[in-house]
Amino acid sequence: MKTMREIKYLPLIIVSLFILGSCHKVEQLSAVPHIEYTSFTIFDTTDILGNTSKGGRLKFHFEDGDGDLGLDAPSASQTDSTDLFFTLYRKVGGIMVQAPDNDPLKPSAYRIPYLEKLGQNKILKGTISVTFLYLFYSPADTIRYDFYIEDRALNVSNVASTNEIVLSVNKTYK
Numbered sequence: 001m002k003t004m005r006e007i008k009y010l011p012l013i014i015v016s017l018f019i020l021g022s023c024h025k026v027e028q029l030s031a032v033p034h035i036e037y038t039s040f041t042i043f044d045t046t047d048i049l050g051n052t053s054k055g056g057r058l059k060f061h062f063e064d065g066d067g068d069l070g071l072d073a074p075s076a077s078q079t080d081s082t083d084l085f086f087t088l089y090r091k092v093g094g095i096m097v098q099a100p101d102n103d104p105l106k107p108s109a110y111r112i113p114y115l116e117k118l119g120q121n122k123i124l125k126g127t128i129s130v131t132f133l134y135l136f137y138s139p140a141d142t143i144r145y146d147f148y149i150e151d152r153a154l155n156v157s158n159v160a161s162t163n164e165i166v167l168s169v170n171k172t173y174k
Contacts, residue, residue, distance in 0.1 A: 029065030029123050033149050033157040036061045038127065040145075040162045041172040047133060054167055056132040058145070060160060067122030068152040070114040083150045084110035084130070091142035091164065104136040105143060105167075112149065139168040 038059040045055035062069065074081040086107045088099040099106055110130060117124055143165050149157045163173040 029063055031064070031066040031068075031151075031153065032155040033062060033064040033069060033151050035063075035147075035149055035157045035160045037160040037162055039172050039174045040165055042165060042167060042170050044170060045133070047135060051135070054134040054137060056134065056165070056167075058130045058132070058147070058162065059127055060147070061127055062125070062149065062157075064124045064151055065122070066151075066153070067115070067117045067124045069124055069149070070112040070116075071152070072114050074111075081111055082109040083112050084128075085148055085150070086110070087146040089144040089146070091144075096144055096164070099143075105134060105141070107132060107145075134167055137167045141167040143167065 038061055040059070041057045043055050043057070045053055047053050069083075071081055071083050088103060088106045089096040090099045090103070090105070091097075112128065115124055145162045145165075146159050147161075148159045151157075165173055
């Protein structure tokens, strides 16, 4: 009899353990996006006219707790269609100095495509890759970028920085 009673409760015990094991704490992140520099790669490439040039590829990790990154396609009523911002620094006399707005290596406006996660947990995490084309550079050019993102609620992330990048050397900077 005792053995039958133990067998009778075994399915109830298994189901209870399964339910308890499936309960886990929902991850929570700040609504303010966070970014981390991953790498920057310099490589040889060709522009659309067939001219030899240098290319650069920035990779960075992002997290956003409320999942409101990226912008819709620009419209006539939209005043700002940029959500990825860069500050260019050039090495001058051994010191990194902010480059002027008309510097030929200064990146133009960038936008992150509209991202949205369905379901109850809206947290977004991932890697963003941005490619640059350097048509006008000299072998002595050494640069650095500071960058940040802004979500649709206008929350501004932290500022991340690349390493110093020598444009004439094909290399991955981590």
